[in-house]
Amino acid sequence: KDRYQVCYMAGDDSGFDMMEGALLTLEAMDLPIDWIRADLGWCMWEKSIAKFGEGDPRCNTVPPETIEAIKKTDATLMAAITSKPGVKGFKSAILQMRQLFDLYINFRPAKTLPGVGTPLKGDPKIDVVMFRENTEDLYSAVEFRPLPAEMYEVHKGMERFKTKGEVAVSWRVYSEEGCERIIRAAFEYAKAVGRKKITNCNKANVIRATDGMMKEIFFKVAKDYPEIEAVEENADATAMWLIKNPQDYDVVVASNVFGDILSDEASQLTGGLGFAPSGNIGATTAIFEPSSGSVPKYAHQYRVNPCGILLTAKMMLDYLGLEDQGARLEKAIGEVLVEGKVLTYDVLRDFRHDPDWEKNAASTIEMAAAVGQKL
């Protein structure tokens, strides 16, 4: 392929600032990409309510045109959406798309960046790549509240809950296929890039049915990759050891909820959400989004750090097979961070400890342009 179609979606609030910065930087690269714009998020929710009326089932954060745009393009770059989970009928756009497009891999690397470092003493080098399962587990939306009476009878363990007031149950569902494909994706990745070790984080010592199954499948798949060391450990221990011995982690594979928590922890050890890229990858398409939120309070003020979306764009370039361009982009970001002349407020405040961070802060656009210049 020598040209790619990429769907881009600003989303909500500071998502617009990020996307504007990203497009500015990417323009400097002369990429073989046609950009197709689409919308989603809270803004679409409000629009659909205005159109169909509150309570209409067609109200959604993801309009049909957006679904079409994602389907017909090679990949999607998304900035950030605003979620208001208290609102009746509201469904998170990203959760919907993970299911709709069966984006079973949540790919979350956490790597110390030049000029950013880690909050840990001794500045360990961190380079962890987290494969988080992205469609099952407690994200399966198989839930009961209150629990129907007959559901107390299906397992003797439910007996003791009969006298405890209202009972809510969320099913943690793991399938063989679901476990196998995320584990295999992690091993395939490790093999392709020459990584040496994969750690599966679980609580098979306690949650035997689901995590027990995942652990079994992990070691079964591992047999196909004898050159890669396969280790399993308790997810609570991972939460500690990521801080104590982050260099011990290479590739990590975890189910949805553990992956959610552990990838956020790892990202904080390498600069936090302002720098954390994330890919939702399936068999037919992929949606890339920075892990950061849409920071509504700074919307349209161009304050937010563009590095998250730029590193996300790098991830997307790699996915498309444009690895050289991806490497160029990553290098340029690193240069701007090391030079330290054009930095957004959060970098000055949290990593440079600049007492004048308010005054010295560059805007999203200025920092994105600085990266563009390096290209």
Next chain:
Amino acid sequence: KDRYQVCYMAGDDSGFDMMEGALLTLEAMDLPIDWIRADLGWCMWEKSIAKFGEGDPRCNTVPPETIEAIKKTDATLMAAITSKPGVKGFKSAILQMRQLFDLYINFRPAKTLPGVGTPLKGDPKIDVVMFRENTEDLYSAVEFRPLPAEMYEVHKGMERFKTKGEVAVSWRVYSEEGCERIIRAAFEYAKAVGRKKITNCNKANVIRATDGMMKEIFFKVAKDYPEIEAVEENADATAMWLIKNPQDYDVVVASNVFGDILSDEASQLTGGLGFAPSGNIGATTAIFEPSSGSVPKYAHQYRVNPCGILLTAKMMLDYLGLEDQGARLEKAIGEVLVEGKVLTYDVLRDFRHDPDWEKNAASTIEMAAAVGQKL
């Protein structure tokens, strides 16, 4: 009450070393306590197999005499047990006792210790008290593997799993009573000791039935404590912010699995498992155990750090109402740590960065005795 009965259980492996150290230190305090010995853990499992034969349902890690001893004493101090979860029929002693005695509070403070500090740059003062629910959630042992055919029909969300091979399901069960009592315990504690803020960590944005219920109950209970600030946040965000802004946390209340992970993370920020006390507290009794494991490889070598069990003993003294003695013990531990003359290998290696840590290491008993001397 002017005398107390306390059940003490060494458990397995280095648990014996810890308990010996703890008893030595506590002796120096002249406490109004009668000590009653009991056994549990892997050693009891092996004994019961020798007695009843493998596969006999009476084989257990917790013998009936131990259950009696716990019942008839005021509190229990436990060192550490060895778990071998791969073994057929084996059930973790601590998980059994949490259920058997309905020990619904897992009380896990994480506080920077003098002479130990934190692995974080800038040495933030950390003083978080975690209330982890200890009986429900995915620890309810309501699990299915494989999932019986009729269970696919109870929720339309299960449709898509029909074609995905074997399916395992673990129920995350929350009861109204279960949520309310752990939340109320956290607020009562905050009120009693004058703490100002409670954070509930959940994923109510995604796992709506269970975490949605807990969040509702949290704010309902909070109304009874208007002087305490009540905040809720996503558990994945907590995993980040504990590292970024640990001083923002005061009291934290979380369900079982999130509490398991987040309390381990917090403990690592304040010295790690060698220093982490933990209490399993119910309405009628309580079992106190250090969070550390039984370190089988060092069993009977007196290498392990006694601070975990000593701080656990302090927690137990507080529980019994012997707060003055608890404070004395904590102070003595701090003095030994600050003086830095008698320290176990892990403290020298991980916190003093002593290149000669092997050579300079004190034994469990020496360090415990040093604390005893301060008393």
